[in-house]
Amino acid sequence: MVKIKAVNKAIPEFSRRTAEILPFLDSWLHGQEDRFVRKVKMIFENAAVDQRYSFMSPEEVFSSITFEERNNIYISEGIKLGTQCLRGALQKASWLPSTIDILITVSCTGIMIPSLDAYLINNLKMREDVLRLPVTEMGCAAGVSGMIYAKNFLQANPGKRAAVVAVESPTATFQLEDFSMANIVSAAIFGDGVACVLLSSCEEDEGPAIIDQGMYHFFDATHTMGFNLTNKGLKMVLDIDVPDKITQHFPAIINPFLERNNLGIEDIDHLIFHPGGKKIVQVVESLFGIYGKNIDDTKEVLRLYGNMSSATILYVLERFMNKKINKGEKGLMLSFGPGFSAQRLLLQW
Structure with missing residues (x-):
């Protein structure tokens, strides 16, 4: 049996409640029709999201910083929070980094080559022969997708352990000059987050x-x-x-x-x-x-x-x-x- 041993999350540095985001909308939507501004604010207020966290400050999100600058923040914060999250999950499980046999990282909101797993291997001094699998371009489904890939590997290899680390910064994809409903709804419902799940096919490990x-x-x-x-x-x-x-x-x-x-x-x-x-x-x-x-x-x-x-x-x-x-x-x-x-x-x- 493949079991889930532990789950851990890492919270980004910056956060704002939805009410605190509305003044930024006034600045972003300056010059738009009043009716449109009211509609956008209503979308934010009715999104069922009270608070969101982000890799960058709201001032940076609603600024004209370039794609390169946003992606660099995604990389630096993603490595930092990914390392913190995986380390915390291992501590929860009382596992050493060297006991991980396959490391799967999932993300779709930035571009990083080498992929995140390479940095995690270095930062946690994992084994030189640990298997790497970066999963990209699968969006919101990739957390479960990564677990499916880990499960299949572990089922075929009894007595092994896997880590799946998800690092996402949807705020890094915000488009300042895009007033489409897709960009607006995305900004209203998305936030940034990092999470890790540990899985095992070792007999001694317990979990669902x-x-x-x-x-x-x-x-x-x-x-x-x-x-x-x-x-x-x-x-x-x-x-x-x-x-x-x-x-x-x-x-x-x-x-x-x-x-x-x-x-x-x-x-x-x-x-x-x-x-x-x-x-x-x-x-x-x-x-x-x-x-x-x-x-x-x-x-x-x-x-x-x-x-x-x-x-x-x-x-x-x-x-x-x-x-x-x-x-x-x-x-x-x-x-x-x-x-x-x-x-x-x-x-x-």
């Missing part, structure tokens, strides 16, 4: 077991979510049809996956869902609510931190790892990302 995993791909939906690389940075692509797409595909995403494990939604005790945004949360909440299930922890992570892309699902998972959960209870991890795709993990405590 991953009993199944799977990916589900939506055909002809590559246009719905992602980034366009422009001269001024990564420009958000976010189609308004995403919630409807999820609703349409939801039975095909969930039911066959559970049925092959002789389960139904009614058998799932804990829903560990990625909070893509208020509308997606409401869609999923209504779909699960029919069965008397809730995604309260998902909503709370969105409220406290915003959507941190791939790291967010690990923030939700940490909340469940910190609870006293009865042996035998089951959890379903679910996240969505560019492609368009859904990533799923079935857990059992």
Whole structure:
């Protein structure tokens, strides 16, 4: 069995409550029509995000610093926080860095070559033969994707350990001269965050077991979510049809996956869902609510931190790892990302 040993998060230096962001909007939207300004502020106020954290100060976010400067902050802060987060996870697990056999890093909000894992190996003095797997361009789904890759490696290699580290700075992708709804909604719901999950196929390690995993791909939906690389940075692509797409595909995403494990939604005790945004949360909440299930922890992570892309699902998972959960209870991890795709993990405590 592959088990989840520990989850840890690292909080970026800068933070603001939504009410504190509104004055920055006045400066950014200066010269726009009053009606448009009111609409933008309403989007921020109704995004179900009370606070967000970032690698850079709000003054830097809402400034004309270049793509290069933003990316350099993503690199320096990502290395610092990634190192801090992985070190903290290892301490939680009482593992030495040298016991990690595969290191998987996931990110989509900046460009770094060598990839983050190379820096983590150096900073924590990990083994020279540790395997590296940087996962990029999978967006919000990559936290679960990284866990799926780790699980497959560990299942094929008993007695090994893996670390998955997610580092994301969506604020580094903010476009100062872009007044599209995609850029505005992105700014309203996203924040920066770093998280790490440790997994093991060692007999002596305890934790909830991953009993199944799977990916589900939506055909002809590559246009719905992602980034366009422009001269001024990564420009958000976010189609308004995403919630409807999820609703349409939801039975095909969930039911066959559970049925092959002789389960139904009614058998799932804990829903560990990625909070893509208020509308997606409401869609999923209504779909699960029919069965008397809730995604309260998902909503709370969105409220406290915003959507941190791939790291967010690990923030939700940490909340469940910190609870006293009865042996035998089951959890379903679910996240969505560019492609368009859904990533799923079935857990059992």
